[in-house]
Amino acid sequence: MRCLHVIDALRPTPVTGALVALLSTRLRATGEGDTHDVLAFSGGSAEEALRARARRLFIAGNGLDIAAVVHARAYDVIHAIDAASAHRLAPLVLGSSATPFVYSGRGLARLAGPAFGRAAEESLSAAADLTILDASAEPADSRGELGSRLVRLDLVRSGLVPTDGLPADDPPSPRAASVLREWLACLARAAAA
Amino acid sequence: MPGPSRGRVSARAIMATFPFDLYRAVGEDRYVSPGELPPESGDVGRALWEVYDRHFGRFTGAGLDPAFARFARVDVSFGLPIFPPGTPVVIAGGGPGLDAVAPDLRASRARVLVITSPTGAVALQRHGLAPDLVIVEREPGGREDQPATEALVLGPRTALLIEPSAPVASFERGAAMRRLARDLPSWGVWPATAVAVAIRGGATRLVSVGLQGAVDGDDPARTDALLAAMAIHAGAECLELGASGIPGSRAGWWPASWPNVVPGDAPAVAALDWRDIGGAELLRAEAERDLQYLAPLLPHARAALTLARRARAGEAIAARDLTRAVEMLLVWGADPSIRWALQRSLGLTFLPRLWRTGVSMAAPQRLWRPLVLTLNELVEQADRFESRLTTLGHTHGTASSPAAPPAARPADRRRPSAIDVDRISVVVPVLDDHPHLEAAIASLADQTYADVEIIVVHDPARADRCEPLRALPRSNVRFVPHAGSIADALNAGLEAATGAYVVCHGADDLSHPQRLARQIAYLHAHPDVGVLASAASVLDDQGRVIAAVRREEAAADDAPAWTPDALETRLRAGPCFEHGSAIARRDVLRQAGGYRLRAGSPPDHDLWLRLLPTTKFAKLPTRLYSRRQR
Numbered sequence: 001m002r003c004l005h006v007i008d009a010l011r012p013t014p015v016t017g018a019l020v021a022l023l024s025t026r027l028r029a030t031g032e033g034d035t036h037d038v039l040a041f042s043g044g045s046a047e048e049a050l051r052a053r054a055r056r057l058f059i060a061g062n063g064l065d066i067a068a069v070v071h072a073r074a075y076d077v078i079h080a081i082d083a084a085s086a087h088r089l090a091p092l093v094l095g096s097s098a099t100p101f102v103y104s105g106r107g108l109a110r111l112a113g114p115a116f117g118r119a120a121e122e123s124l125s126a127a128a129d130l131t132i133l134d135a136s137a138e139p140a141d142s143r144g145e146l147g148s149r150l151v152r153l154d155l156v157r158s159g160l161v162p163t164d165g166l167p168a169d170d171p172p173s174p175r176a177a178s179v180l181r182e183w184l185a186c187l188a189r190a191a192a193a
Numbered sequence: 194m195p196g197p198s199r200g201r202v203s204a205r206a207i208m209a210t211f212p213f214d215l216y217r218a219v220g221e222d223r224y225v226s227p228g229e230l231p232p233e234s235g236d237v238g239r240a241l242w243e244v245y246d247r248h249f250g251r252f253t254g255a256g257l258d259p260a261f262a263r264f265a266r267v268d269v270s271f272g273l274p275i276f277p278p279g280t281p282v283v284i285a286g287g288g289p290g291l292d293a294v295a296p297d298l299r300a301s302r303a304r305v306l307v308i309t310s311p312t313g314a315v316a317l318q319r320h321g322l323a324p325d326l327v328i329v330e331r332e333p334g335g336r337e338d339q340p341a342t343e344a345l346v347l348g349p350r351t352a353l354l355i356e357p358s359a360p361v362a363s364f365e366r367g368a369a370m371r372r373l374a375r376d377l378p379s380w381g382v383w384p385a386t387a388v389a390v391a392i393r394g395g396a397t398r399l400v401s402v403g404l405q406g407a408v409d410g411d412d413p414a415r416t417d418a419l420l421a422a423m424a425i426h427a428g429a430e431c432l433e434l435g436a437s438g439i440p441g442s443r444a445g446w447w448p449a450s451w452p453n454v455v456p457g458d459a460p461a462v463a464a465l466d467w468r469d470i471g472g473a474e475l476l477r478a479e480a481e482r483d484l485q486y487l488a489p490l491l492p493h494a495r496a497a498l499t500l501a502r503r504a505r506a507g508e509a510i511a512a513r514d515l516t517r518a519v520e521m522l523l524v525w526g527a528d529p530s531i532r533w534a535l536q537r538s539l540g541l542t543f544l545p546r547l548w549r550t551g552v553s554m555a556a557p558q559r560l561w562r563p564l565v566l567t568l569n570e571l572v573e574q575a576d577r578f579e580s581r582l583t584t585l586g587h588t589h590g591t592a593s594s595p596a597a598p599p600a601a602r603p604a605d606r607r608r609p610s611a612i613d614v615d616r617i618s619v620v621v622p623v624l625d626d627h628p629h630l631e632a633a634i635a636s637l638a639d640q641t642y643a644d645v646e647i648i649v650v651h652d653p654a655r656a657d658r659c660e661p662l663r664a665l666p667r668s669n670v671r672f673v674p675h676a677g678s679i680a681d682a683l684n685a686g687l688e689a690a691t692g693a694y695v696v697c698h699g700a701d702d703l704s705h706p707q708r709l710a711r712q713i714a715y716l717h718a719h720p721d722v723g724v725l726a727s728a729a730s731v732l733d734d735q736g737r738v739i740a741a742v743r744r745e746e747a748a749a750d751d752a753p754a755w756t757p758d759a760l761e762t763r764l765r766a767g768p769c770f771e772h773g774s775a776i777a778r779r780d781v782l783r784q785a786g787g788y789r790l791r792a793g794s795p796p797d798h799d800l801w802l803r804l805l806p807t808t809k810f811a812k813l814p815t816r817l818y819s820r821r822q823r
Contacts, residue, residue, distance in 0.1 A: 066250070067550070087542060087543075088250070088546075090543065090546075090566055091543055091546035091547040091549075091550050091563065091566065091567070092546075092550040094562040094563050094566050095547050095550055095551065095552040095553065095562075095563040095566075096550055096551055096552060096553040097553065098555075098556040098559045101562070117259030117260055117540065117542075117574075118573075118639075118706070119259060119569070119570045119573035119574045119577070120259060120542055120543065120570055122569060122570075122573060123543060123565070123566050123567070123569040123570040123573070124566070126502075126505075126565050126566070127562050127563070127565040127566035127569065129562075
C-alpha cells in the first residue's frame with residue numbers, strides 16, 4: 001500500500017501526534033511493503049518527528065505543486081487526517097483522480113482545532129470512499145446511509161489523541177496500539193477496494 | 194523614493210493608485226484564471242495573481258459565510274473608518290516585535306492610530322495599550338461559532354470593524370463602537386485587510402509592528418507576500434519596525450525606528466472618523482435577490498445529487514448521465530454571475546475549488562464523488578439559506594423588538610388568531626438552570642425545515658436564564674413567562690403556539706438538524722397518525738453519546754419503523770418513547786385538553802394514554818433526538 005497522508009500543518013497538535021503514532025505503527029505492524037508519505041500545507045516544529053517516520057515529507061508552503069504530488073506518484077490511498085487538509089484537497093482528489101480518499105478529520109474534529117461548516121463536513125463524509133468517526137463523539141444519526149463507507153474507531157477514549165497537544169505515548173498503550181492497527185487496516189481496505 | 198525620507202504623499206493620490214476593487218475581487222475568489230482579470234489591471238493584477246496562485250492555491254475562502262452569520266444581528270449598521278491624512282497608522286500584531294516597541298508606542302499613543310486583530314488586541318492589552326480599531330474577520334474554514342478571544346476587554350476608545358460573516362460572539366464585546374464592514378477588502382489575512390482598510394480610509398503612512406508570528410495558523414510567507422505586493426503598489430509610505438529594534442525585511446516595507454514613525458508635523462491628537470453606509474437590510478435584500486436568481490438552478494442540482502447518490506450506492510447509472518451532471522457544474526463555473534451568486538450567497542467551498550481543479554472524465558464510474566462532494570454542500574446550504582430567509586421574513590412581520598425583556602411582551606401570551614398549516618411550534622419549558630439551553634435552542638434553529646417557531650416558556654424567576662438567548666441569532670424565538678408546574682408550562686406553550694404541529698422539547702436536549710423535516714414528511718404521508726416520535730440517544734454532559742434511550746433502540750438505524758399497533762400495545766404498558774422526540778398535531782393535543790398532573794404517571798404519558806382512543810401513534814427508527822443525562 002502506497003499511502004499519502006495529508007495534514008494541514010506540522011504544528012505539535014494532538015492530530016499531528018496521532019499521525020506520528022500511526023506512522024510508527026506501520027513500522028512495527030504492517031511490514032516493509034507499505035510506504036507512507038506525508039503532505040503538509042505548512043510547516044512547524046513537528047516536522048522532524050514526521051520526517052523521521054515518513055518515507056517522504058512534502059511541505060506545500062515551499063511552492064510545491066500539490067497536483068503533481070497527488071497525480072504523479074500513483075498512491076493507492078490518500079488519507080486526509082484533519083478537516084482543513086481534507087477541505088483543501090478533496091476537490092482535487094475526488095474530481096481529477098480515481099485514488100481512494102479516506103477522511104479521518106471528522107473523527108478527530110473535537111481536537112483538531114477549527115472545523116468547517118456542517119454542510120461541508122457532511123459533504124466530505126458523503127463523498128469520501130471511507131470516513132472515520134470517533135466512536136464516542138458522534139451521535140448516531142443519518143449517516144447510516146453511508147453503510148460500509150463509515151467506520152467508528154475509539155480514537156479519543158483509547159488515549160491515542162492526547163488532549164494536551166503533546167505526542168502520544170511511545171510506545172502506545174495496548175488499547176491505542178490496537179486502534180492504530182485498526183486504523184491502518186481501514187486504509188488498506190480502502191486502498192484495495 | 195519611498196520611505197521615511199520621502200515627501201508627504203497625498204491620500205487622494207494613494208486612493209487613486211491602489212485598485213481596491215481588483216484587490217477585493219481577487220481575494221473574494223471571483224476569478225478562476227488570470228485571463229479573467231480586467232485588462233486594465235496590469236502590473237498590479239499580475240502581482241496580486243501571483244500571490245493568489247502561489248500562496249493561496251487560487252482560493253482564499255475569505256468572505257464566504259457557510260453559517261449565514263450575516264443574518265445574525267440586524268441592529269448593527271455598516272460603516273467605513275476614515276483616517277486623517279498624515280497620521281501614522283500602526284498595524285500592530287502580537288508577535289515578539291511588539292515588546293520592544295511598546296514603550297515608544299505608549300509614549301506617542303495619542304498621535305498615532307492603532308489597528309489590530311482580536312488576538313493582537315489582547316497582546317496590546319498586556320502592554321497597557323488599547324487599539325483604535327479591531328478588525329474581526331471570519332477565519333476561512335473557522336468553526337461556525339468560534340468565540341472571539343475570551344481575555345479581551347475593549348475600552349471606550351476602541352471600535353470594532355466586523356466582517357458580517359464573523360462569529361456572533363464578536364458582536365458582544367464592550368467596544369465603544371461596532372460597525373459591520375460591507376465589502377471588506379479581505380483575503381482572510383488580517384494584517385493585509387488592515388492595510389487595505391487604512392488605505393481606503395485615507396491613511397498615508399502605515400507602520401507594521403509585531404506581525405511576525407502574529408497570524409494564527411497561517412503560513413508567514415503568505416502574509417509577507419501579500420503585504421509586499423500591497424506596499425509596492427499602494428503608494429503609501431509603508432514602514433516596518435523589527436523585533437528588538439532590528440528592522441524587518443519584508444519587501445516594500447521600509448525598515449524604520451520609532452523616532453521616524455511620528456513626524457514632527459503629525460497632528461497632536463489622532464482620531465478615527467466614520468462614514469455610515471446603511472444597515473443590515475442591505476444584506477437581506479441582497480440575499481433575497483440571490484435566492485431568486487439561484488432558484489431555477491436548484492432543481493437541477495437536486496436531481497444531479499440524487500443521481501450521484503444512486504451511483505454511490507452501487508446502482509448502475511449511465512456514464513453519460515453522470516458526465517452531463519458534471520458538465521452542468523462546469524458550465525455554471527464558466528458563468529461569472531452564476532459562480533459569484535452561488536459561492537457568495539451559499540458560502541460554498543467545494544464547488545469553487547472544483548472549478549479551479551477541474552474534473553477528469555477518465556473514470557466515469559467515479560464521477561459520483563465530485564458530484565456528491567459539491568452538490569451535497571450546495572443543496573444543504575440552499576435549504577438552510579432559504580430557511581433563514583423565511584424565518585427572518587416571518588419574524589420581521591410578527592415579532593416584537595428583540596431588545597425588550599421577555600416579561601415585557603404581553604403580545605407573546607395572546608391566543609393566536611390563526612394557525613399556520615405548515616409551521617411547527619416547538620415549546621421549550623425553562624423551569625431550572627439548564628446549562629445546555631443555548632445548545633438546545635441552536636439545534637432547533639438549525640433545522641433544515643424552514644417554518645419553525647421556538648416558544649420558550651419560562652418561570653419568571655428564571656428570566657435571567659433566558660437573557661443570553663436574546664443575543665443569539667435566533668430571531669424566531671418567542672418568550673412566554675409562566676409560573677406553575679411543568680404541565681402548566683407546557684399548556685401555556687400549546688396556547689401560544691401558532692403552528693399546526695407542536696413539539697415539547699427538553700431545554701438541555703438536542704434535535705438532529707433534519708429531525709423536523711423528516712417527521713413532518715412522515716405526518717404528511719400518514720394523515721391518520723396524530724403523534725410521531727423517534728428513537729433517541731442519551732448524552733453525557735460533554736455531549737458524548739452514552740447509550741440509546743431504550744434497549745430496543747440500540748439497533749434502531751436498521752430497525753423498521755414502529756407501527757401504530759405495536760406502539761399502542763407498548764404505550765399501555767408504560768412510556769416507550771422520549772417525550773421530546775414526539776411531534777403532535779396541535780388540534781389533537783388541544784382536543785384532549787392538554788397536559789395535566791396525575792399521580793403515578795408523567796404528564797406526557799398521561800396525555801398519550803388519553804389520546805390512544807382518538808389518534809394513532811408512530812415512531813421513526815432513526816435516533817433524531819438526544820436527551821441529556823441529568
